[in-house]
Each structure stands twice: as C-alpha cells, then as structure tokens.
Amino acid sequence: MAFSSTIYFLMGVLTNIFSVQAIPLFETAFTRCAITLILSYLWLRRSEQPVFGTSQVRIILLLRALTGCISMSSFIYCSQSLPFSQAIVLNSTVPIMASIMARVFLHDKLKVADIASLACCFFGVLFFFREALTTKGHFVKAMEASYAHAKTGHHIFGILLGFFSSIMGGTSYCLIRAGAKASDQPMLTVFSFGLFASPAMGICTYIFEDFVLPGFQSILLMLVSSIMGFFAEVLLARGLQLERTGKVANVQYVEAGLRQLWSLAFTKVAPSFDRLVGVSLIVISVCCTMYIGPDKETE
Structure with missing residues (x-):
C-alpha cells in the first residue's frame, strides 16, 4: 500500500514538473482508464486467467466498476466547481x-488504533488546508484559478x-477487497474498472469538454502517468486483498504526506508550523500502522 501511494505521488510530481499543455480532466481520465484496460487485459491473457472471472464474482466486479467510475466522475466535477483546497480535503475523506x-x-474489525490513526492523518490534511488559505505561491494560484471557474x-x-x-470511493474500496478475495485474482477488479470506465470517460469527454489534441510531450507524460497509475491500482487491489480495509485506508495518506515533504524540500517557501505539524501527524500515524505489522484475516 505504501508503494501504491508513492506511485500516485510520483504521478502528481511528474504532472507538475513536465506538464506543458492543459489537457481537460475527463480526457486525461479517459487516457488513463484506456491504458489500464489494455494492460490489465494483456496481463490476464498472459497469465491464462479468465478475463471476466467466474459467475460468482461478476456482480461484485460490476458494482466495483460502477462505484469507481461514479466516484471518479463526481470528483472531477467537484474539483472544477470548488476551490482546489476544498476539493482536496473532501477527497481525503475517502479512506475514512x-x-x-x-x-x-x-464486518471488518475497526479497532481503536485504526480510528485514532485515521483521525491523525485527516487532521494532518486539515493542517495543510489551513496553510493553503494563507500561504502565497503556487498553491494559492491554483486555488484562485479554481475560484474563477466556480459558480x-x-x-x-x-x-x-x-x-x-467519497462515499462511492469508500464503497469501491470494499468491493475491490470483496472481489479480490472472492476471485483470488486482484487483477480482475482492475480490468473490470477499466472496461466500464473507459467508455464512460470517453462519453463524458465528448459531452462536457472540447477535445484537445495533445502534443508529443503531453502524450508521453499521459502514457507514463497512466502506466504508473495501472501499477498503483494493482498494488492497491493486492493490499486490500491481504489486509483489513482500516489499515489499508490509513496508509493511503502517505501520498498526502509525500506531497508536502516534496514541497518543503524543493520550494523556497519556509516551512510553516501548520505544515510541519501536518506532516508529523501523517508520518507518525502511518509508521505506527506499519509497525504494528500484518493483520491478515484467517479464512
């Protein structure tokens, strides 16, 4: 799970550094879903696994694909309608x-330690949100751009x-776990999502946005990010197959902590007290979760 969150973080870093052309969000999502569909199909065919799984798990896979697609579409609209920082905070409630x-x-066990860890991580994100409202620089510019589009x-x-x-995203996590455990093949949950989301994102791109022909650098960046996103989805599904959802959800906050550490290391803005507290809360919470060790359920 830590590897999955790290890959998502690296995707964001690549986008911030090398993005030279503004690509609509639905178009970007369509590219990622299409690459995920192709790679997961090739993976299943190469491993000689049934592409659509058994009849017992197909309904779970269908529901996982549906909830994941709805969650993605809703977040894209949310990020276009709200200030950037508010959209981030709302999205950070998905693990909860x-x-x-x-x-x-x-009927997963939700221990007191899980609740405390989730609370610490979420409060860490709230500290980042507070700083985003007061700190001048790139983050505020992005937020002001979001305000311009918000009605x-x-x-x-x-x-x-x-x-x-967030509710649909949390439900999707549960269905990924259920589908991976029932089929003993986490790749099926990735393939089902790509199979459903690719045409859905393509339709949304056609209806809600004007198609932008990306340049060579943008195409290369989208391909690299999509491939990284595919492996992140596979690791997420594998983590949910092996561990309780509460522990997996807590480790997901690694991405938020890494983003702030990157910002502290490579920007000229002096680290504020709020940001340091937020990073500390996330790092301590995630380290404690991983230190406790595997808590695999016995069938």
Whole structure:
C-alpha cells in the first residue's frame, strides 16, 4: 500500500514538473482508464486467467466498476466547481468512508488504533488546508484559478457531490477487497474498472469538454502517468486483498504526506508550523500502522 501511494505521488510530481499543455480532466481520465484496460487485459491473457472471472464474482466486479467510475466522475466535477483546497480535503475523506463502509458491509474489525490513526492523518490534511488559505505561491494560484471557474449557485452542490464521491470511493474500496478475495485474482477488479470506465470517460469527454489534441510531450507524460497509475491500482487491489480495509485506508495518506515533504524540500517557501505539524501527524500515524505489522484475516 505504501508503494501504491508513492506511485500516485510520483504521478502528481511528474504532472507538475513536465506538464506543458492543459489537457481537460475527463480526457486525461479517459487516457488513463484506456491504458489500464489494455494492460490489465494483456496481463490476464498472459497469465491464462479468465478475463471476466467466474459467475460468482461478476456482480461484485460490476458494482466495483460502477462505484469507481461514479466516484471518479463526481470528483472531477467537484474539483472544477470548488476551490482546489476544498476539493482536496473532501477527497481525503475517502479512506475514512472506506473504513466505515468496510465495517458496515464486510464486518471488518475497526479497532481503536485504526480510528485514532485515521483521525491523525485527516487532521494532518486539515493542517495543510489551513496553510493553503494563507500561504502565497503556487498553491494559492491554483486555488484562485479554481475560484474563477466556480459558480456561487453550484458551490453547495459541489460540496455535496464531493461527499458523494467519497462515499462511492469508500464503497469501491470494499468491493475491490470483496472481489479480490472472492476471485483470488486482484487483477480482475482492475480490468473490470477499466472496461466500464473507459467508455464512460470517453462519453463524458465528448459531452462536457472540447477535445484537445495533445502534443508529443503531453502524450508521453499521459502514457507514463497512466502506466504508473495501472501499477498503483494493482498494488492497491493486492493490499486490500491481504489486509483489513482500516489499515489499508490509513496508509493511503502517505501520498498526502509525500506531497508536502516534496514541497518543503524543493520550494523556497519556509516551512510553516501548520505544515510541519501536518506532516508529523501523517508520518507518525502511518509508521505506527506499519509497525504494528500484518493483520491478515484467517479464512
């Protein structure tokens, strides 16, 4: 799970450093989903695994693909309707929703240590959000750009849609876990998502956005990010297959901590107290979760 979160972090770093052309979000999502579909199909065919799984798990795979696609679409709209920092905070509630949904539907144990770890990580993200409202620089510019696209009448709807995206994302985590355990093949959950999300993102691109023909550098960046995203999805599915959702969800906050450490290391802005506290909370919480060790369930 730490590797999965690290890959997501590296994808963000590559995008920030080498992005030279503004590509619409739905178009970017379509590219990533299409690459995920192709790679997961080739993986399953090479390993001689049934592409669509057995009849017992197909309904789980379908629901996983549906909830994952809805969560992605909702977050894209949320990020376009709300200030950048608010969209990030709403998206950071996905691990919390995943733990709650796993307790309700999968009857996973939600220990006091899990609750404390999730709370520490989320408060760490809130410290980053507080600094984003006051610190001048790149983050504020991105936030101001988001404000320019936000409409007052859609603000409340964007917040509600952000929460809905988190609920769907948390439910998707549970279905990934259920599908991976039932089929003993986490790659099936990745393939089912790509199979459903690719045409859905393509339709959204056609309806809601104007197609932008990317240049060579943008195409290369999108391909590299999509391949990295594929491996991150595989590692996420494998982690959910092996561990309780509560522990996996907590480790997901590694990405937020790494983003802040990158910013502290490679920007000229002096580290603030809020950012240092936020990073410390996430690092300590995740280290404690990993130090406790594997907590695999016995069938």
